[in-house]
Amino acid sequence: MLPEGYSIREVKASDHLPYLESLKVLTTVGEISKSQFEELVEYWKKNEVYHPHVVANEKDEVVATGMLLIERKAIHECGLVGHIEDISVAGHQQGKKLGYNMICTLAEKAKQAGCYKVILDCSPHNVEFYEKCGFKNDGTEMVKRF
Amino acid sequence: MLPEGYSIREVKASDHLPYLESLKVLTTVGEISKSQFEELVEYWKKNEVYHPHVVANEKDEVVATGMLLIERKAIHECGLVGHIEDISVAGHQQGKKLGYNMICTLAEKAKQAGCYKVILDCSPHNVEFYEKCGFKNDGTEMVKRF
Structure with missing residues (x-):
């Protein structure tokens, strides 16, 4: 359950700064x-590949993000x-299970869209969190950076 | 280097049966x-997300596949x-480094398209192969099947 007044919706063009602010907890966003x-x-x-979502607070401001590609x-x-x-x-919204809710919502959307599976890559220290979301370890992510 | 007469090209609508035949070494393809x-x-x-490629033999028949999503x-x-x-x-084309050539080609196409990285998921027993292709272990793949 999301906190009262919070909701998950598609991203809007007007979400500009709070959307980028949320992403900054992950990595470099830049200008x-x-x-x-x-x-x-x-x-x-x-x-139609992209299904970008956000958690919005009671003022409809973005406090979390999540992308589903189909x-x-x-x-x-x-x-x-x-x-x-x-x-x-x-950062100021941690501890409210927003990430957990986002994952469950995106997985459910993938299921409703007819996907036979939904996958994601994570750091080893996040495996336990994703197991709580119903995911299982299925392989190794490999990367080549340019 | 590919064997003489072999080339990597985009998939064509006429590649139907040999394309599916090649995929069958991976998993269920179905009808x-x-x-x-x-x-x-x-x-x-x-x-424009999809960049589906094949290795074609000297008769222009598909003998290997590889998809790049951007x-x-x-x-x-x-x-x-x-x-x-x-x-x-x-199956009958193993041992000719076709997979290796496909990976290198798709990684180069990702670089040319301006990607800052290219990623893939694999089984632990294929990690060594992808390391030879210049990839590094970067995380864990998690899955939820429906």
Whole structure:
């Protein structure tokens, strides 16, 4: 359950600064202008792969983020796979289970969309948290950075 | 280096049966008709996230597959991340470094497209292979199946 007045909704172009502020707990965000953000949100909304969500507080301000990508594959009879990306909870909003609620909501959306599975990559120290969300260890993430 | 006469190219709607045959080394593919496959390839080509590739032999027949997804994020100044998916090599074509060549090609395409990293998920027993391709262990893949 989310705290009273909080809700999970799709991101809006007007979420600019609080959206980026929440993401800063994850990694470098850098300078992204209002118009750049609006263009990005517009792009996400036009492309059916992207399902960007936020937790909004009682003032409808973004306090957490979560992206669901829905990929169309050939395997599993043209199956769909959900990918969860960029789960962040603003620093002053920790401890309210916002991340847990976001994960459960995105996993449920993947299921409703017809995905046969939903996957995500995490640090080893977050495995226990995702197990509480009903996920299981399924492999190793490999990276090549440029 | 690919064997003489072999090349890496984008998938074509006419690759139907050999494309699916190659994927069968990975997992269940199921029944996918010619028209379903054509629709899927058309969908991939229209959506700029998808960059589906194949290795074709000297007769231009598919003998290996590899998908590159390019994701637009907000983090890292609206950065791009490449995701490598569904690398398969037809059973009778193993031992020719086709998988290795596909991985290197897709990673290079991700770099050329401006991605700051390219990632993939694999089984622990394939970690050593991907290390030879220049990848490093970066985390844990978690899954929820429906």
